Amino acid sequence: MKVRKAVIPAAGLGTRMLPATKTVPKEMLPLVDKPVIQYIIEEAVAAGIEDILIVTNRAKSAMDDYFDYYPELEDRLQRSGKEKELAEVKRSADLANIFYVRQKETKGLGHAIWRAKRFVGDEPFAVLLGDDIMKAQKPVIRQLIDAAEKYDRSCVGVQSVATEAISKYSSVKVSPLEERTFAVSDMNEKPTREQMLSNYAILGRYVLTPDIFPILETLEPGYGGEIQLTDGLKVLAHQDKMLAVDFEGRRYDTGNLKGFLEATVDFALEHPETGDWLRAFLKEKAAAL
Ligand code: UTP
Secondary structure (H helix, E strand, O other): OOOOEEEEEOOOOOHHHOOHHHOOOHHHOEEOOEEHHHHHHHHHHHOOOOEEEEEEOOOOHHHHHHOOOOHHHHHHHHHOOOHHHHHHHHHHHOOOEEEEEEOOOOOOHHHHHHOOHHHHOOOOEEEEOOOEEEEOOOOHHHHHHHHHHHHOOEEEEEEEOOHHHHHHOEEEEEEEEEOOEEEEEEEEEOOOOOOOOOOEEEEEEEEEOOOHHHHHHOOOOOHHHOOOHHHHHHHHHHOOOEEEEEOOOEEEEOOOHHHHHHHHHHHHHHOOOOHHHHHHHHHHHHHHO
16 A cells, blocks of 8 residues: 555644634644644655645634735745745745645544545545644654555554543554554543553554545444544454554644643744743743742
């Protein structure tokens, strides 16, 4: 298999980040100087993906605008000699071939992925959740694509999480294949401690084959009354068509306040314009605590 396309589901309501997300999509909140969604697109592009579908909704057109040209602004920057800003503004519009589809009702992640069926056709595809950001040497989605292409199977990105935290995620039942790569035979969405299958939790990255679409089509609502992607993936896992990669890298859930702040601090510490200043500022703050 060869993975050339990616889908970014970004149609969730973002209720954990209210009130900001009442009118600003959570994917458009700035992490230092770029919106969250740009980091995710950059990860896909760095992994060699050219065609990207964003699943949006009626409240999220700021995303389409962001990845478009803005001639009036570009003219103004050009005339005032703001070369650096001009280059950045243009770069965001030229990152990839970006397509959009709307999820007309917020029926869950599984339903959002189902909306990608026409875009995907009969090819395998990558999925990057619109609020999960990764910091890694090798793009996390590339780590998954390498395993999926090698074994010709779907793949989920996992990391080990504390037992107390597993009920926030999907847990997977795994058996080792090679270093950091496992076969998955079962999975559970938001398990209780009794239901958990291992400490490995799915964290925001997937490579899927189009086998998932007929499964999603007939899926009943699951946890929280939503069509859950994990319930569909479980069917593939039962058919021995699923891998898990324990990926190398740090994941930030920018869809909740603490994860968003952690990402802001870590990315600002690495940013050439803010790194030294923030380090000094944090030291001063820490000394006063
Ligand atoms: P989340 O549960 O993290 O996002 O969904 P949410 O629904 O926006 O969160 P809260 O709880 O209200 O704050 C995981 C991913 O699935 C997408 C979200 O945009 C996010 O990328 N999603 C979720 C959809 O695209 N459609 C849906 O109906 C639900």
